[in-house]
Amino acid sequence: MRRGLVHVLAWLLATGAAVTLSWWGVHTVMAGTAYDPPRALPIKAADATAKEPKPPATPSERTPPPKRRTPSAPPRTDEPASTPPPSPTPTKPPSPSPASTTTVTGQVKSYDTDGGRAVFDLGRTSASLVSATPGAGWSMQVWKTESWIRVEFSSGADRVSVFCTWHDGPPRVEIGTY
Structure with missing residues (x-):
């Protein structure tokens, strides 16, 4: 009995240690x-009169018209009918704090590779990573510094790097396969 209890205790300790180490x-x-x-x-506002929207190609692509909202409370009867309803006062949205704002100063460009897609916001003197999405069966790692960003897609021994640098001029992107 004692021997079985020692085996169970040893198994519990080993399993707990393995789970802790794995986590x-x-x-x-x-x-x-x-x-x-x-x-x-x-979204950059384009001249609305310059471009006419294209009609949908099929009826299934058409969006339904917006539903009208019904008033939740009946109108008051004690006010004269000729008095217009009070207009809502416009409220100014709160200005975001300087620490949380990021300004988009450049051009958003997407780079498709065998390993996945990397999207950068390329400014005049810097760049930022908008998104990076690995392809099916690929994994991804991202490194960022003050003057470059590297996105590496890997699958087994295959590696594809998208490297964006701006330390000595405007941002430039290089794609390498290893």
Whole structure:
């Protein structure tokens, strides 16, 4: 009986140690892959009169008209009918704090490779990574410094790097296969 209890205790200790070590290893690796939350890029306003929208090709592509909202409360009867309803006062949206704002000063360009896609916002004197998506069966790593960003896609022994540098001039992107 005592021998069986010792075996069970040894098994529990070994299993607990293995689970703890595995969790610590995965946590350490995953902590290095955290990304900033995605940000919405502004859409440049084009002259609305210059481009006419194309009609949908098929009826299934048409969007349904917006539904009308019904008033939640009946209108008051004690006010005269000739008085227009009060107009809502416009509210100014809160200005974002300087620490949380990122300005898009350049051009967003996408680079497709065998390993995946990397999208950069290329400014005049710097660049930022908008997104990086590995292809099916590929994994990805990202390195960032003050003057360059490297996105590496890997699958087995195959490696594809998208390297964006701007330390000695405007940003430039190089793609290498290793």
